[in-house]
Amino acid sequence: MSLCKIGLGLAALGRPDYINIRSEHAIDKSIDAFRANAFKVLDESHNLGIRDFDVAPSYGLGEQFLQDWNDSRKHNDVNLSTKFGYTYVANWELDFSDKHEIKEHSIAKLNEQWEISKALLPNLKIYQIHSATLDSGVLKNTDVLARLYELKQQHQLKIGISSSGIEQVKIIEVAQKINFDGVDLFDSYQVTFNIFEQSCFNILKELLAHNKTIIIKEALANGRVFKNTKFSEHEKAYCYLEKLSKKYSVGIDAIALRFIIDALEPTLVLSGAANTIQIKENLKALNFELDENEIKNLTLFRIAPEQYWQERSNLKWN
Ligand SMILES: NC(=O)c1ccc[n+]([C@@H]2O[C@H](COP(=O)([O-])OP(=O)(O)OC[C@H]3O[C@@H](n4cnc5c(N)ncnc54)[C@H](OP(=O)(O)O)[C@@H]3O)[C@@H](O)[C@H]2O)c1
Numbered sequence: 001m002s003l004c005k006i007g008l009g010l011a012a013l014g015r016p017d018y019i020n021i022r023s024e025h026a027i028d029k030s031i032d033a034f035r036a037n038a039f040k041v042l043d044e045s046h047n048l049g050i051r052d053f054d055v056a057p058s059y060g061l062g063e064q065f066l067q068d069w070n071d072s073r074k075h076n077d078v079n080l081s082t083k084f085g086y087t088y089v090a091n092w093e094l095d096f097s098d099k100h101e102i103k104e105h106s107i108a109k110l111n112e113q114w115e116i117s118k119a120l121l122p123n124l125k126i127y128q129i130h131s132a133t134l135d136s137g138v139l140k141n142t143d144v145l146a147r148l149y150e151l152k153q154q155h156q157l158k159i160g161i162s163s164s165g166i167e168q169v170k171i172i173e174v175a176q177k178i179n180f181d182g183v184d185l186f187d188s189y190q191v192t193f194n195i196f197e198q199s200c201f202n203i204l205k206e207l208l209a210h211n212k213t214i215i216i217k218e219a220l221a222n223g224r225v226f227k228n229t230k231f232s233e234h235e236k237a238y239c240y241l242e243k244l245s246k247k248y249s250v251g252i253d254a255i256a257l258r259f260i261i262d263a264l265e266p267t268l269v270l271s272g273a274a275n276t277i278q279i280k281e282n283l284k285a286l287n288f289e290l291d292e293n294e295i296k297n298l299t300l301f302r303i304a305p306e307q308y309w310q311e312r313s314n315l316k317w318n
Contacts, residue, residue, distance in 0.1 A: 002262065002265045003265075004265055004266055004268065005051070005052060005267070006257065006269050006282065006285065007050060007079075007270050008045045008054070008279065009053075010053065010059050010062035010065065010066060011056075013037065013062055013065065014060040014063070014065055015059060015060025015090065015092070017090065017094065017100065029094055031061065035068075038065040038066075043069075044276045044279055046078070049283075051077055053066060053079070053081070054080075055080070055081070057084070057086065057087060057113050057116065058086035058130065060090070060092065063116070070120060070123055078123050079123065080120045080125060080126075081124070081160070081188075081190075081215070082117045083127070084109060084110045084114060084117070084128075084129065085104065085105045085109065086104075087101060087102050087104065088100065103130075103136065105138035105141065105144065107144050111147070121155060125157065126158045126187075126188050127151060127152075128159070128160035128161055129160070129162070130162055132162065132163060133167065133171065134167055134170060139171070139178065148185060149185055152187075158188045160186055160189060160213070160215075161189060162189075162190035163191050163192070166305045169203050172203050175189070186212075187212060189207055189214055189215070190215040191204060192218040193216045193219070193264060194218060194225065194260065195237060195256055196224065196237070196303050197305060198299065204266065208266070216266050216270060218272070219269050219271070220253055220256050220272065222312065222315060225252055225253070231311070233303070236301070240297060241255050241256070248288050253278070257269055257271070257282060258290055259298045261285060261286075263298070263299060
């Protein structure tokens, strides 16, 4: 049985608009309702055995919700992770038409966001560069890298990157070479891997063999694993997922999560549950195993990263 755990990511819990593919979304979008829902999902997740929680300053009020929950619940068995590099700018305006988050990988942004995020200590265990890219220059920014190394030593943190886009493999290749005095800077990699996007499989296996922490995000391809007429190219995958869902008496989400657990055996797969029903459904992934043939069949539904990320960039925030 795999040792992989399921963690909870707060991307959908801290701000009123996120990538929502399905249409039935008549929910109360007030700050109070979001705060109450976030606490409910956090409490339920902890009750159900989840101990790993991932957030970022750009998830609206997500980081504040997690800090308040962490301070009030005083659990001493949770592992929190956050990031630096993106700022939330939509100011809780519904249907905000501009970019909701602005990227800035400067030393000034790192210092500014660290001052807030450090309130998560000592439960903060992983501190990550949010969406490190080659073009942002962050993996060559010696001020940023040295400061991260300083934080790693001062607070016994694991330092990580998260990656997105067609260059995920290249980004990881660059990151894994960065070291200070022979010590790797990065201990943790948060990467997109799912039924449709499997380009990082080999490099993630290599990192796992070197005892790195591998956290999988966007495990449900932002909801695209669920049958959807807008994505007709995934029709065969939808039919097969439905067949497995019936066989194991779980939802498509649990099959998609289990595929990652069985095929890759990462350290952690993040659930992006938006409510307590979804987290309960997602956790059913821990109650069964896919057989070798099923894993192989699901592996065949991968598409070219260029196609995957083009489709991803067309998704709307609502
Ligand atoms: N570092 C980065 O750049 C980055 C980027 C993305 C994500 N992440 C991390 O990864 C976490 C997960 O990623 P994600 O939320 O973007 O993507 P995801 O896990 O692929 O998709 C989550 C979405 O799937 C739907 N869903 C989940 N369970 C369901 C169920 N049982 N039934 C129906 N729908 C269900 C929900 O959509 P609806 O809201 O439509 O119901 C939910 O918002 C985030 O919270 C965050 O911590 C990091």
